Structure formats: C-alpha cells, structure tokens
Amino acid sequence: MSKSSKNNPAYSSPAGGWGALRSSAKHLIQSENAAKSVKALLRANQPGGFDCPGCAWGDSATAGKVDFCENGVKAIAWEATSKRVDSNFFKQYSITELQQWDDHSLEKSGRLTEPMYYDGENDHYQPISWQEAFKIIGTSLQQLSSPNEALLYTSGRASNEVAYLYQLFGRVLGTNNFPDCSNMCHEASGIGMTNSLGTGKGTVTMDDFSKADAIFVFGQNPGTNHPRMLGTLREASKRGAKIVSVNNLKERGLQKFSDPQSPKEMIFLTGTTISQYYFTPRLGGDMALLRGVAKCLFEKFEHDKSVLDTDFINEHCHGFEAYRQRVAASDWDKILDQCSLTRENIEQIATIYTSSNKVIFTWAMGITQHRHSVATVRELLNVLMLRGNIGKAGAGACPVRGHSNVQGNRTMGINENPSMDFLDALEHRYSFSVPRDNGFNTVESIHAMLEGKAKVFIALGGNFSAATPDTTRTHKALKNCDLTVQISTKLNRSHVITGKRALILPCLGRTEIDRQSSGEQCITVEDSMSMVHSSTGQNEPAANTLRSETAIVAAIAMASVGDKIVDWNTLAGDYDLIRQEISAVIPGFDDYNFRIKAGRGFHLQNSAAQRHWRTPIQKAIFSDARLPEQLVHERAQLMTKKPVLTLQTLRSHDQYNTTIYGMDDRYRGVYGERNIIFMNAKDINKQALKNGDRVKITTVSNDGIARSLSNFKIVEYLIPPGCVAAYYPETNPLVPLESIADECGTPTYKSIPISIEKMDNQQ
Template identity: 55%
Template sequence: MSEQKVVLYDGPAGGWGALRSVGNALLKQDIPLKGAKTLLSANQPDGFDCPGCAWPDRNHASTFEFCENGAKAVAAEATARRTTAEFFAQHTVTELATQSDFYLEDQGRLTEPMVYDAASDKYLPIAWDDAFALIAKHLNALPDPNQAIFYTSGRASNEAAFLYQLFVREYGTNNFPDCSNMCHEPSGSGMRESVGVGKGTVTLDDFELAEAIFIFGQNPGTNHPRMLGELRQAAKRGARIVSINPLRERGLERFADPQDKLQMATMGDSPISTHYFQLRIGGDFAFVKGMMKHLVELQDAGEDVLDHAFIAEHTIGVEAMLADLRAESWALLESECGLGAEHIRAAAEVYRQAKSVIACWGMGITQHQNSVATIQMITNLLLMRGNIGRPGAGPCPVRGHSNVQGDRTMGIWEKPPVALLDNLQKVFGFTPPQAHGFDTVESIQAMLDGRGKVFFALGGNFAAATPDTVLTWKALRNCDLTVHVTTKLNRSHIVHGKAALILPCLGRTEIDMQASGAQGVTVEDSMSMVHISVGINPPASAQLLSEPAIVARLAAATLAGRSQTPWLWLLEDYSRIRDKIEAVFPDFKDFNARVKVPGGFRLRNTASERVWNTESKKAVFKTHQVPTGTPLQRARERKGDAIVFALMTTRSHDQYNTTIYGADDRYRGVYGQRRVVFAHADDIRDLGMKDGDWIDFHTVWDDGEERRADGFKLVTYNIPRGCLAAYYPETNPLVPLSSVAANAGTPTSKCIPVLLTAHQRA
C-alpha cells in the first residue's frame, strides 16, 4: 500500500498512467513475462475473453483489445501466488476475519477444495467427490427445495450458467439470486415494459453513426475503459457527448488512448464530453422529464420536433404522456434535479438537433428507488424522436461483469418466462418448478428468518457485494451450509454457515481439458454479441475443476437415480452443452457453427428491428410523476434542522466490483487509502469541519436498526451540495435491506440518507 495522501489529478484518463498501472499490476503478481503474453491473447479469435467488464470488442483481432481494468483482472487471475492447504493450516478463520479484503485476495489462486472444521476454526482439504457428496446430503435432506438458494456471478460462462439453471430447476427451485439483482435489474424491468426487450438495442457500429451520445450515471474511465475509445472516436468526428453525473469524472472529460502511438508520443489527449451536467444524486428522472417538457413546448409553439410517423405507427400512450409533460412544473423539476431550466433546455437542444442519439447509463441510474421509472423516461425520450430501431440510435445500458447479460439469457432468473420452462420440459423430460424464486434481497431475508438453509454461490463475493452488511453476514452465518465456487479467497469464505466449502475453479485464462480435449466457453457482452473464449495458460493447480465440471458433477451426485440428464456425458464435450442450449433457446440456432466465426454472432434484438414484444405489440410511452415521499425526503423531514446527506457508493479506480487491486484512486487523486468521503467544500464548512477531518456515517431509516460505518476522512471534491460519495464495500453497511428499487428489487446504493458526526479516533 502507498502513502496516504490526496492530491489534485489534472491529467487525462488513460495515457501513460494507465500503462504504468498495467505494468505495476503485472509486477505485483510476479508474472511480468507470462502476464504480457497472456494479455496479447485477450479478446483474440483463438484466445480468451477478458474476465473484466462486459463492454464489447471491436473485432477480436487486435493485440491491444484490453484496457487497464482488463489487464488488472488478467494479472490477478494469472498470478504466480497460491493459497494452499498450508496457508489455511497456519490461519484460523477468526484470524483471517481481521484481514482486509485486499489481503485475502492478494494471497493468490486457491489450489484445492477445502471444508470448514469448526473444532479447529480452520479450513481443511477435502476430496472433490466427498465435497459433492456433502452438498448433495444437505440438499437432499431439505424438506423443501425452496430452502436452498443458488447465487450466480456475472463471470460464469454460458455453458456453466445453462447447466446450473438446469440442475437447480431439476432439483426443484427457481431461487436464483444473481448479480443482475444488484445492478441492472431495473434496466430489464423498465425496458421490457416499454419496448419488449430487456437489453440495449445498439451495437458498436451505432457509435460510429450517432450524432449525440448521452451518458447517464456512469463512469466509463474506471468501470469500462474500453468504452472511452469509442467515445474518443465519436468526439473526434464531431458527435456531441453529454455527460449527466453528480461527480466530475476524468474519464468523461479527457482521454489519452494508450493504443494511439502519436497521442502517447506527444503526451496529447482528446476531450470527451461537449456538455457536462452535475445534477444532484437522484435527479436524473427530473432532468430527463425536463428535457421532454422542453421538446413538447417547442412542438406546441409550432416547431415540429417529434417523429409523428414513428409515434403513430409504433407506439401507444403518447397523449397521456404529453398531457402530463404540459402540466409539469418547471420549478419542481429544477428543485429535484438541482439544475436550472436553462441547463435542462441546453441538454434538450443537443438532443433535438441530433438526427441519431444513443443513451447510455450505468448503476448511477439503476440503484435508486425510482430507477425503473427513470429508465422508462430515458426510453420515452428516445421514442419521442424515433431514436430506437435505426442506425446510430438506441438505448445502451452498460452492464458490468463480463457475462452478466449472458447468464440471464441462459435462464439465471428467479422469474423464469413460461416459454423457458416449457422448453426445458420438452428437451429434458422433467417438470420445472413454476413459482417465482428469491432475488438477492429476498434471499438474504429468507436466510435471516430460517427459510433459507443452504447457500451455494457460483462465483462472486456475496458477503461483500450485498447491502446491509451486518444483516447479510448474520443471514449467511444462519445457514446450515454455505458453498462458494471461486478462484481466490474472499470475504464470503470467511463469513460462512455452520458447515462451509470452498470449491476452486479454473479461470477464463486457463486451459480447460475435458475428455474430448481442450474446451472453449462462450459469453455474451452488453451488445448481445456471443463469442467463444479459450484459455491458454496451464491451470494454477492440477486439482482445479472448470465451472461446468463442478456443476455437472454436483448435479450427478445430487440427482442420482432421478434425473434423465446425462450430466457427465455433456461434460465431456462442451459442444454437447451448446447443442442443448440451441434446443432450448431458438435464437441460438446453429450455435456451434456460428460461434466458430471470429467475433461470434449477435443474438436477435427485436426492438432494434422495431418489432415490439409488448402486450400491445407497440412501444409504450410510460407516464410517471416526479417521485415524492422518497427515503431521502422522509429522512430530511424527520431530522428537521440536521443536515441529511444523500450518499452514493462508488468504485475506486483500483478496484473492480468487490475486488480490490490496491488503495489508490488515481483520477480522484486519492492514494494509499479507501476510507474517504467526497464532499462539497461548503457542506464541510457548514458541518463545522474541515478537509481531512474524520467522520462516522449514520443511516437515517425507520426500522429500528442502527446502521453505521465509522472512520472516514473528509475530502473536498467537486460534487453538488447535499451529496456525498464513498467507496463500497466499505459503505455497504449503510444500505438498508428494505430499501430497493420499485418493481425491480435492486438495493438503492446510490442514494442513502445519512448523517455525519465527528469520529473520535482512539
């Protein structure tokens, strides 16, 4: 860890800083030569798909189709460090619980399956067959399959996810909490109602044609660095890029492309945003509605700004929406978003003047109570001028983990469509459960109250990723058995049930050898492109199994004598799994042949064809009122004169999801520390404090639970008044379990009502 300090960063995103960071990541993992060779195989036709984010690759043929984030993910997976049985013999779980998240993952790759021994408070080695037998024993002893919960991370491949959902449904439940429940669930919920598809409609080619790109609640410089290349090219050809975000983020301002030799040689960079609007946390709904109101006012004044032909042919609900917009108060919109009408109108003018518009968004939109309504407002905005289903235009929810979208396509969903269940029955000869299962928040509550007895996680770091940390950890410890499939040690293995297993798996960079030879797996990126990934490195340990192997062998052990599925036969050759995927999902016709084409293939997206799979067979304008009685508003009313802030959780530049690579946040000027809170200088002054003082957080909620996070340093930052930002998972204890997005269930991690008090340092 570096020295604790905060300094002004005035350089661009990317550039030499990114290259130095990549080099340091490789050196820290003791793999400079192997790591460089591995990176050159990332996103190649005969290589592996980057295990980082879900942003698509331009052509899967460039040796530099990776970014700083991807390089860190690859280095972490290809590390020479090992967490062996000897390591566990030297440390009790109680001792490991005192270590940081960084320390746990920094021990390296796990090498063999481990089982928790309560007598010694240590993990001990266990044979694979014995591990599967133990899990099967627990599962088959449950009086109701719905007492088992099966979590899925977005890193699982299509093949693993398909086998997993098949096994769990044959076992008898739809309890499929997954990382979508915590991030982009509102995108799917909102867009399915509006346009009949829960995915973005655009491709990378559309970014070459868009005249304007709107970016809501997203920080691509840290979370999706390869996206900056597309934005840079769009800006260079004259497209307008409008960023709407509470924080000033360097990646949305300036970018130096490490792949541009001239720019690197001349220390140059490219501007990204032509317009930057810093609204209050949670103000996106009012901002977008104000843009729409501006368009309606122009239309009513005689300027023809709406696409009447598109609206008449393809939509319903426009009259109710227009009436609502005409009646809306500008004063209310300004108050809710924290910006004047002139700013909202300026953004609307960029939209009006562009013939083709893409709207992107991230978790700054989805992790709010009114996130579904906000996404439907963004969709309304696009529909008003026909900006869905034509070149250079459309919605683009930018998802996080590399196959989070593919997992949902494969059936990892607690609310499965009837068509999926019918097809599973036809192909595999069993009757799937029909009742909806638990999502992530519902799973935590079920474990808390004893309805969830067994928790199985296919990847991820559930204990660190989830809200309301104290209650979540209590829930996990309440289980009879917790099982985690993983590549590295993390917090979830330390916060365990009465019995616990750690099952180490292959990483995506590693050779997956099965009976028929080396195997490839497939993933689906944020733009519905499906392509194959083939590992190139020897496995970190001879005892590692692939995720498909773990699922298939567990299914064979648990369902022995009552399943017609040839689990172990499917495992011998993953093309057999893909044949079954094709049989269940019509969009995967000729799957094995199509995935052999370099770059793969794109799944059909009906909304991009202006085919609307809604009940009315039309795109739907959804009318919503400006939210009132929100948790933040209620908290401020209750606390009177006390200053109640809106806190948003965020990532540092040295982390990806819950994986902490280091303690630096280069673009925000933070080094050697993570317990910081970004605040406006005037808010710090009004608290009677100064930059560098230490504070404690207290959530303002009404359920009687005390939620706090202590010991954070105030850092003056360019953020609207009344708003704060701090890193997760450190601030996850502040997110109430009951505070979720309406009609989606996503935790509201981007708008937590909190009080600050002075921290008494020991």
C-alpha cells in the first residue's frame, strides 16, 4: 500500500537518523544471521577489515571505529544470510517457474553454494563438480570460430586482483570483449574527462572536501545511492561551505541529514541542512544550465577581470576562444527552454560560483545517461576550468562512482577499448601477441549475441539480464548463446535467463575469509578518490564448496588456454604474486604489496590534479560543443499526437543497483510496491488523470518495436513538468537498445520518451 502524499518530500524527517537505524535493525534481523552481520559490520571500512561491498565513496582519514551506512548494513546482511540456494532448491524449483518470480524474491532466496549446470534439456539446474564445470567452459571456448565470439562481462564488485587476471585471461584467449558495468553508468565521465583533461578519473581527494568553499552536486541522490557521502557533505555544510544541488527530484538526503553517529542530532531529533540551494532542471537540461552559467561568467568578466582565471587559462588550456565564441552564440531562449529554469536561477548559480574561490563539482548518472552526456560532462569541466578549479586544493571534478570497485576494474584493464600503452606493457611482460582491435561494450555485446556473433557469455558478478536496457531483446540475446556462465554470490535474474546451456559458479562474498594454498588472502579495491586499499574478509564462508572469484577465473583460464604463457594456479594461490604482476604492468602500483599495508592504503596520483595534462596537445582542452538541437521529448513529439513525457529510471531507497532489499522507498513515501510512476500535478491534470490511477506506459520511437508496461500507479510528486520517474530495473524494458549516448554507447536510462494512458480496469 502506498502512503505517498502530495507533499514533497513525503518523508518529513531528516535523512539518516532514527529512520536509518530502524531500517538497519530490520534488515539485520531479517538476515536470520544477525550476530554474523553485526560482527562483520564492526570491521567494515576499517584498516585490516573489509571494504563495504556497496558504494565506492572514499574513506576519510579521520573515520571512526564505526564507518558504515544503512546501505552497507543491507549489503552485509544480505550476504551474511543463513538462507541457502543449493541443489535441493533447484530440484524443487524449475527454471521456468523461477522466471516468474520477481527480482526481490529471487535474491532473498539466499546464498548460492554449489556449482550448478543447466544442460538445455532438463528444466532444472543439476549439481556439477567444479572440475567438470571448468571443462565445459574450456571446451566451449576452444571450439569457438574466433575468440571474439566470447564475451567477458565484469561487475564493479570484483577486486583488483581478479579483474587483472580476468582481463589477462581474455587477452591470452585473444579478445578485447570486456563489456562491464562502467559502460552503463560513468562511461561518459571517463571519455569526457579524458578528452578534456587527459585522465578519466576524478581529480579530488577526500581532503579537498574539507577545504572547498562550495560543492555543486549534479544529478545524483547520495541519500539512497552512496549515503556515506552525506556525512562528508554534512561536515562541509557545518563548517560553512556552500552546497548547491542540481537535480530534477528534490531528494530528502540532499535537503537535510541526521548523522546516526551524532549523539546531539539523534537525541534532539535534529539534522543538518545539506543544500542551502536547490535547483530542479528538466531532464537533459543540465548542459544548457551550465552553458547559461558560462554565459553569465563571460558577461561578468567584461566588468570584472577577476571573474575568470586568465592565468590558468593562458598557461594550461587550449580552445578558450572557440569556446567563448560558442557560448556567445548560445541563445538565452534556448538555454532557458532546455533547462526549464529562469535566468534569475542561472544568475544565482553563477554568483554562488564566482563568490567561491575553491569549488568542487560532483556528479553521477543524472548527468551521464543522456544522449549528450559526454558533451555535458565536458561542459561541467569547461565551467570549472574558467575559474581554475582543476588542480588546486579544495577544488576539482568528482564523478561519484557506484559499485565499490568499478573504478579499480577499469584501472586493471577491464576495458573494451584499452590504450596501446597498456597493451604494449602486457605484451612486454608476457611475450605473446595481444589483440589490438577494440572489443564490444555492453550494448554492442547484446547486438552481437542477437546476431549470433557472440556465443559464450561469462559474467564475473553482476546481474546482466536485469541491469541492461531493452529487456525483451536482451533476454533473447542471452538465450541465443551456446553457453552462459554466472560467477555469483546470490540468485538473481541472470541465472534464470540462460543460454542454451548455463553454469552457476558460486563464489565467496566480500565479507568472507579467502583461504588459498599460501594462507588467508586480502584483496584490494580503488574508490572514487583513487585511494587503493586492502580488504580482508572476516566471516567464515557460507559453504566449504565456495571458491574465490580469483580462483574461479584462474581455473577457467587454465581449462581454456593452459599455463604456457601465465601460471594461473600459482598466481591464484598467492594474491601477493598477482599484485607483483600488476606492479610490473600498470603505472602507479610500485611496491604494491608494501603500500597496501598502510591503514587506509595509498593514493594513485592524478595527472590533471597536478596540472599535468595527458591530452594530445599537453593542455586541458575546452569543448566547444553545440547545445542539443532538440531534447528527446521534442524529437519524439514529432512521432505521435499524444503528449510526450521524459522518463528517468531510478533506484528506490530499499535497493542497490539491481538488488532489491525490500519494497519500500521511505524517503519518497512509497511502501509495499514498485510499479510506480512519479508525475507532476500539471501533467496529471493535463491528461485528465488523478493521483493513484493505474496507467500503461509506452515508449515513443520510430523503430517499429512496441515497448509497453502496464498497471503502473501514478504518484503525484514535485518533479519538473514534462518529466516522470520510475524504478529500475522494472522500467528497463522501455529503453531501446539503440538509444545510447553519443561517443560512449551508454544507454539513455535518464531520457526515455514515453506516453501514458489510463488503464480501463483500475485496480
């Protein structure tokens, strides 16, 4: 039952606080293994403990003995559950039956504990030995017509060690087909920053947040997606930094936060104001907003030469004049129409920016999942560069990554388009001919499966079938494979949407002790601030049949390509040896094994933060991209007479990525259901609908493919007119596979043109 109201936010208390504690306690109890979960929590994000398997937010150097959030509690309790998905489970439930279960029901079934095999004939998974499973994978890969018929997918949960082995295995096999979760989230950040600054990573550290005069938060919801960031923003707000949020939904966490570790705020039921300023542009309008800010800066510069950092621009930048001309040619009417803010709003943002000497811009998928996302990222950087806010203390660019090691995976070489320098280093180290052609990204991989160009799909973690767009076609693509392999901890949608044959290989979780032939192992991860630190599991494994991800990948490699080039078994037996290999190949990892012994690890130096620009011309480059000619709703309106709305997919508060912990979204006032569409009151009235009506949602496109979802409940919400929001992955079927960002191929989950109509039979 929904308790949503017309007020925004429906949740009137501060984010965090007692609500977070009550939710955490509930999930600990529901895990049916509360003692194990609590023991693990006390070692989360601590030196000598394990890195939380949730978000990639950095650890403060002054973090206390308790350093976890509500999301971390859910992730740890979810992993420590006493429920088991074993051969008895699969004997009871057929694949066909499990396909009818919702995502929450699948994952709450428990931990996978035995290797399982679907032979394509029986409708049930059958138990299989590890040795036989590896033999099936090896034989399948060896029988391919080309190594490029293999796809090696990676989740951001994977450690540096297993990611390095995984990419090395793929290249020894002969392919660069490494689709990964980065392709679906922050690819635009990496490409945009590389084009502008010569590095694809954020330029700030946690220490910069303690020095910034202003922090601008674009297109993200920390309260749900990376709650520990709210602690950092809270400290910045309390010391007087200006925090400006630019997000089309007014998320509770960005308004007010009560730190559960603050006795004063907990006892007196108070909280700290996070954002002193909050602006809600139209979906897809952020680039226009930033262009308007730049326009204001140039206008101010005519009267006050201190507005722009001309010394920084002259010494460090290229393309300034072309950018200034582009800004001058950008029409105010178009800017205001695309962002749906007033000129006064934009001038206020510009004033806040110019009155602050040290400024950080942070952003997430509200920026990166649009057609013009790369151009928008570059516009963010343009505005930072105008005032020299790259490469100085307390300032810089901060793309906030999602999963805990998604950035580290890319550093380790999980990249379908690797640099030639990286490939040269591999070739020099291992003396084999490394494949040089670009591989398939995530969307390209789906097309390859559909077209029969890819036949074996191996997933190192994640939930590919749920996370990807155009669900019907993605499922068809997976079913078209000869073999699908899932290396996983929990049951999910990808285990029941199989190829003609399928394997489930159960692995250790982040919280569990990893014992190999040389003894207990630690792994390493890299957070959003480029800090690399160790993670050591604390709990006994859920079953003695589990293997580590590293051991599984090594065994697959051994069965597929043998050990003439790489001694996989020796590396898998001692992760120190893997780290020695990383040190020899990847810059910045000298003395890797020694440096991770430091309490909080070590920092990978960022060239742009040092004002060393690794672009072709050795300078930071202004982008002079045009504003989009039309936003998605304008193009789509030419295809239909029905009113077109722009849909964004988003997470509920009881969710992390595709993992749904529960059916509530308390900060938005929704309880017990997920088939929800958030709408502005004006749009509801315009279509003669009312709050609570059930509607059918249809994608507006001209590709001849019908994409619709039925029985979604309208919840009136303060969201800009013309924009709507609904939960992911339920609405992924509405995202066309061809609807991708220019230059990077990321699905446009935040800009889907749709129409809605009231269902005849209201429930």
